[in-house]
Amino acid sequence: MRFPLLALAFVLAASTVPALAQTAAGAGPLTLAEALRLAEAASPALRAREAQLTAAEGSRREAASLLFNNPELSVERTRRQATAANGSASEWGLGIAQPIEIGGQQARRREAASASLEALRAEIEDARRQARAEASLRFHAVLAAQRRLQVEQRSVELFDSTAQAVAKRRSAGEDTRLDANVALIEAERARNALAVSREHLQDAKGELATALQLPPSAVPEVIGELGLPSGAPLSYSLDQLLASAQSLPRQRALAAREDAARARVGVERASRYPDVTVGLSVGREGSGDGRERVTTLSISVPLPLFKRNDAAIGQALSEATQAEIERAAAARDGQAQVRRLWSRLDSQRERVARLQRSMVAASTDNQQLAAKSRQAGQIGLLDQLLVNRQALDAERDLNDALAEFHITRIELENAAGWSQEGTAR
Numbered sequence: 001m002r003f004p005l006l007a008l009a010f011v012l013a014a015s016t017v018p019a020l021a022q023t024a025a026g027a028g029p030l031t032l033a034e035a036l037r038l039a040e041a042a043s044p045a046l047r048a049r050e051a052q053l054t055a056a057e058g059s060r061r062e063a064a065s066l067l068f069n070n071p072e073l074s075v076e077r078t079r080r081q082a083t084a085a086n087g088s089a090s091e092w093g094l095g096i097a098q099p100i101e102i103g104g105q106q107a108r109r110r111e112a113a114s115a116s117l118e119a120l121r122a123e124i125e126d127a128r129r130q131a132r133a134e135a136s137l138r139f140h141a142v143l144a145a146q147r148r149l150q151v152e153q154r155s156v157e158l159f160d161s162t163a164q165a166v167a168k169r170r171s172a173g174e175d176t177r178l179d180a181n182v183a184l185i186e187a188e189r190a191r192n193a194l195a196v197s198r199e200h201l202q203d204a205k206g207e208l209a210t211a212l213q214l215p216p217s218a219v220p221e222v223i224g225e226l227g228l229p230s231g232a233p234l235s236y237s238l239d240q241l242l243a244s245a246q247s248l249p250r251q252r253a254l255a256a257r258e259d260a261a262r263a264r265v266g267v268e269r270a271s272r273y274p275d276v277t278v279g280l281s282v283g284r285e286g287s288g289d290g291r292e293r294v295t296t297l298s299i300s301v302p303l304p305l306f307k308r309n310d311a312a313i314g315q316a317l318s319e320a321t322q323a324e325i326e327r328a329a330a331a332r333d334g335q336a337q338v339r340r341l342w343s344r345l346d347s348q349r350e351r352v353a354r355l356q357r358s359m360v361a362a363s364t365d366n367q368q369l370a371a372k373s374r375q376a377g378q379i380g381l382l383d384q385l386l387v388n389r390q391a392l393d394a395e396r397d398l399n400d401a402l403a404e405f406h407i408t409r410i411e412l413e414n415a416a417g418w419s420q421e422g423t424a425r
Contacts, residue, residue, distance in 0.1 A: 029222065053124070069101075075095075091284055091285045096281070101273075104266075104270050126249035130414070140226060146222065152197045158392075162186070208222070228352050236418060238339070250330060268312040271312070345409055352401045
């Protein structure tokens with residue numbers, strides 16, 4: 001029985017290790033939805049906020065108790081020894097005392113705990129949004145780098161083929177040494193640009209891996225669209241974004257923090273009223289036939305003559321004022337940021353549409369015309385190289401414009417509290 005069990009264990013181990021390695025290295029291409037999911041699950045900032053949730057819920061449960069202070073139980077036992085015969089006796093006493101707040105601190109304390117918990121939940125949602133926005137930015141940066149690499153690869157192929165053709169024509173005496181050198185330089189420049197684009201792609205993948213909390217080698221191929229259909233309207237307007245910005249998780253968190261600070265001011269002000277301690281005790285006293293049962297009701301109140309809780313009140317007022325300033329500044333800056341990003345996005349959208357409509361199409365057409373004219377002997381090598389360089393520069397400009405457009409779009413949607421996919425929340 002031992003040999004079959006060992007054989008089964010080896011088979012399971014052999015089948016499990018490749019599966020784990022495949023999962024760690026990323027079996028399939030990485031989509032935007034998967035990247036957002038991974039970033040949300042692995043974000044250190046989000047996990048740190050979620051770790052604080054237990055403490056906030058515990059504070060709310062503690063504030064929801066009937067009384068803030070615990071009762072105090074006291075037990076006394078006394079041995080009394082008298083000089084007369086049979087004069088010794090044992091006395092005992094049992095008492096309980098409960099401090100009671102009379103200034104309404106408990107209600108204010110509940111308000112502060114509930115507001116703090118609400119603020120933390122909003123901050124968790126904000127951390128989740130920030131993680132998704134960062135992952136989306138890095139994802140589109142990789143898409144732009146991949147597209148730029150494709151452009152540079154076509155550039156190398158184009159200028160290499162041109163250099164080879166010129167070298168053959170020079171051998172046949174049809175082109176000059178100058179033409180061959182110009183073509184060679186262009187081919188070397190294209191290979192250098194290809195190497196630089198590979199380095200940029202590796203950097204972009206490394207930044208994406210950091211956002212996803214993965215090793216750079218575990219990031220698979222990124223697939224997605226980095227385009228803007230000409231004439232397609234956005235799924236939101238400026239008014240919708242401005243209205244959405246008012247209910248951002250960060251805005252809700254700051255408002256809840258301000259409410260909690262105001263409630264703590266109420267707690268500290270109410271603490272000026274002294275707590276009343278009510279006590280009840282029972283006991284047996286005396287000796288022999290003279291033993292008596294004693295019941296005592298006591299009420300004690302400290303006199304607030306010297307300590308009036310001024311320091312705690314001042315600290316609470318300072319925190320409340322600071323929370324109010326932060327909330328107002330965040331609301332004002334948020335609206336301004338949405339308007340600024342919207343204006344930039346509109347300009348970039350027009351720029352991308354203009355490049356797609358005129359520059360790229362014209363440069364592609366020029367390449368075809370230049371190739372025919374070169375074969376017919378109507379233009380020289382320098383003219384054809386100029387046309388090719390313009391066509392490649394047009395593709396580079398379009399790629400850069402699309403990358404900038406998507407960066408601005410993601411920043412705008414994040415600033416307005418819109419979803420990362422550009423649809424309604």
